[in-house]
Amino acid sequence: MAPNPSWDDQLFSLFDDLEGQAAALYGLERDAELVDRSRAEYHQVTLDSRLVASMGEDVALTVAGVGRIEGELQRIGTGWCLVSGHAQDWIVRTARIEVVHGASERSVPEVAWSPLHRLGVSSALRRLAESQVRCVVHLLDGGQHETVVLRVGADFVEVGSPSDVPALIAFDAISAVQSRD
Known part of the structure; x- marks a missing residue:
């Protein structure tokens, strides 16, 4: 016991x-x-911070007024990204992105971004104006302008060709710009 x-x-x-x-x-x-x-x-995690972490990855974006865009996410700026697709590049306004597939699980906080990530869409559009390449400007309402970027203003882009009367397109109306050359 x-x-x-x-x-x-x-x-x-x-x-x-x-x-x-x-x-x-x-x-x-x-x-x-x-x-x-x-x-x-x-x-506090933003779409842009998830996209910065996804640079170099293949992504599929659904963009308002455009539809599905697929390719490698090459650059991110404030309010825009560059996607290199099959035989063409896309400058996409991030405010117009509806769905992202293939994004990294991580995010990169804004304090860790390089100064290049702080460049706005006007910087990307100025590069198009300097190169004078043909492009398609896709609008939020689904409209398109096959054109050349001539000049970039504070909140608009001037497009046209030497034989056309130039048109002004507000940045807020743009969903994406697709390279043609």
């Missing part, structure tokens, strides 16, 4: 049991707190 545990042994056993229960409850509360913190912090 086993001896009865002493009162001290019973008390220490009770304390051990209570400490174990407290540790288990603390672990559950801590896990829930970490999940809550993670969710609370995720609301």
Whole structure:
């Protein structure tokens, strides 16, 4: 017959049991707190920060007024990205992106971006104006202008050709610009 545990042994056993229960409850509360913190912090992640982390990846974008664009995500700027597709490049306004497939699970916070990531869409459009390549400007409403970018203003682009009367297109109306050459 086993001896009865002493009162001290019973008390220490009770304390051990209570400490174990407290540790288990603390672990559950801590896990829930970490999940809550993670969710609370995720609301600060932007689409641009996920796209920066996805540079060099093959992505598929659904763009308002254009449809599906597939290719390698090559550059990101403030409010735009460059996707190199099959035999053509696309400058896509990120505000016009509806769906992204193939993005990285990670994000890169804005404080870690290079100065090149801070360049706006006007910088990309100026490069098109300098090169004088033919392109298609896709509008948010689905309209298109097959043209050459002539000049870039503060919030618009001037397009046309030497034989056309130039047209002005507001940046806010542009969904994407597709290279033709």
